[in-house]
Amino acid sequence: MKGLTSEHSDHFDFLSKVSERKSKHHYRLVDFKNKQHKTDFLLSQTKCNLEIFPEGLVIVGDFTEKEGVIPVLKSEINSITVVRGKEIIDTFYLSPMYILSKLGVPNRISRHLMVYPSEYRISETRIMLKCQNYQLTLVTSGNRFDRLLRNLKKSGYSGLLKLVERPKINMLDYKNAIDL
Known part of the structure; x- marks a missing residue:
């Protein structure tokens, strides 16, 4: 990835095998901004996976022909905001x-x-990673919120986490109000 030093790439050499695995993509990269707040449209709307390690996070996907992995060291992360869907x-x-x-x-x-x-559903969960050099926004199914949160806490990201929960909508309350 552009802007990464050889030190960064050395930490994630072992992850090249991760990018070679063929698996179902559970996330979608919807926004990527670099340090100058310029959006990279080539990376937007790309299906990917988020791998969580104690050393850092890895976003694995088919971004370009040369790059299939975006490594993010734990020391570079300023905050992780997880927004649960409605x-x-x-x-x-x-x-x-x-x-x-x-x-x-x-x-x-x-x-x-x-x-x-249709009786129960959760809208999409958003994950926003703010780093020193760039900002990433990922989207996944709302049902993955608990598992994602558990994995982040287990890997030692509790101090960086900011949680936002959207209110729930109970349609029964609206139906009962109409019936009165």
Whole structure:
């Protein structure tokens, strides 16, 4: 990647094997800005994966013909902002998820008994990495939020994390207000 010294590339030489693996991409790089706040449009909207290591983060994808890996050392990261998507609950009366929700069971458990896929969904999760030389924004499925957060904390990024949770929307509250 442009602007990386040989010291940086030495730390991530072992990751070249990671970029060679063929796997399903779970993330999408939606924004890449360098130090001069210029957006690199070639990197925008690229499918990729985020690999988390105690030494740093690696974004693996098909960015250009020469570069398939963006290494980010832990010492270069200023902050990691994780924005959880909106949680939307739209169940129907006497649905198993509806009954469990009314009994006080958390949505993360009751969602496994939904009848229709539209009863429970989380909009996309955003990850913003602010580094000394550049800024990255990644997007993934809302269901990956908990796993991502757990992996970042386990790898020692707790001090750099900033969490933002969007409010949940319970469509039942709106339906009950209309029925009155």
